[in-house]
Amino acid sequence: xxxxxxxxxxxxxxxxxxxxxxxxxxxxxxxxxxxxxxxxxxxxxxxxxxxxxxxxxxxxxxxxxxxxxxxxxxxxxxxxxxxxxxxxxxxxxxxxxxxxxxxxxxxxxxxxxxxxxxxxxxxxxxxxxxxxxxxxxxxxxxxxxxxxxxxxxxxxxxxxxxxxxxxxxxxxxxxxxxxxx
Numbered sequence: 554x555x556x557x558x559x560x561x562x563x564x565x566x567x568x569x570x571x572x573x574x575x576x577x578x579x580x581x582x583x584x585x586x587x588x589x590x591x592x593x594x595x596x597x598x599x600x601x602x603x604x605x606x607x608x609x610x611x612x613x614x615x616x617x618x619x620x621x622x623x624x625x626x627x628x629x630x631x632x633x634x635x636x637x638x639x640x641x642x643x644x645x646x647x648x649x650x651x652x653x654x655x656x657x658x659x660x661x662x663x664x665x666x667x668x669x670x671x672x673x674x675x676x677x678x679x680x681x682x683x684x685x686x687x688x689x690x691x692x693x694x695x696x697x698x699x700x701x702x703x704x705x706x707x708x709x710x711x712x713x714x715x716x717x718x719x720x721x722x723x724x725x726x727x728x729x730x731x732x733x734x
Contacts, residue, residue: 585707592690599682608634608642610679613668616652617676622667624657651675 573579592598593607600610615631616623625643629636643666646652651672657663668676691700 597686599679599686603679608632608638609646610683612639612642612646613651613672613676614680616666616668616672617680622655622665624663624665628666646672 595601600607611632611634612628615628618631619627623631625636625639628634628639634642643652643654647654650669652666653669654664654666657665695703
């Protein structure tokens with residue numbers, strides 16, 4: 554009876570995947586992606602409980618760091634959101650009363666985005682709760698010295714991907730919908 558070439562290809566693919574799964578780099582990548590997903594999307598994260606997503610929190614964080622507000626390009630530079638995704642995020646934040654769009658004093662064609670008073674109060678509470686939540690997440694698994702080591706190792710990985718003899722920062726980042734993760 555002749556062998557089905559598709560079965561042979563599937564067997565070969567499964568064998569390749571089993572071999573790849575033994576590589577420490579593959580295990581590290583899978584674990585890092587899983588950890589990032591759980592940290593970003595865990596049901597108990599303070600912003601998830603409030604019906605917000607990570608992109609909205611990222612924009613609020615950038616605006617909270619700026620006393621004078623930011624324009625859309627500055628928000629894109631300060632966050633992990635593409636320029637095309639910022640408008641939708643700002644629309645949702647504005648609808649909740651957290652941000653306002655104001656004409657720029659320097660350039661009438663430009664708009665500055667600022668936190669409203671409601672947004673300032675909301676951010677103060679949210680980011681305090683997020684800091685506590687982050688502390689709790691890492692304290693369950695690591696001591697402070699280990700957390701510092703983790704930061705050091707992850708920074709090395711990120712830097713090696715951003716530049717390895719040629720500029721890699723122009724590489725498209727993975728997206729969920731229209732927003733970078």
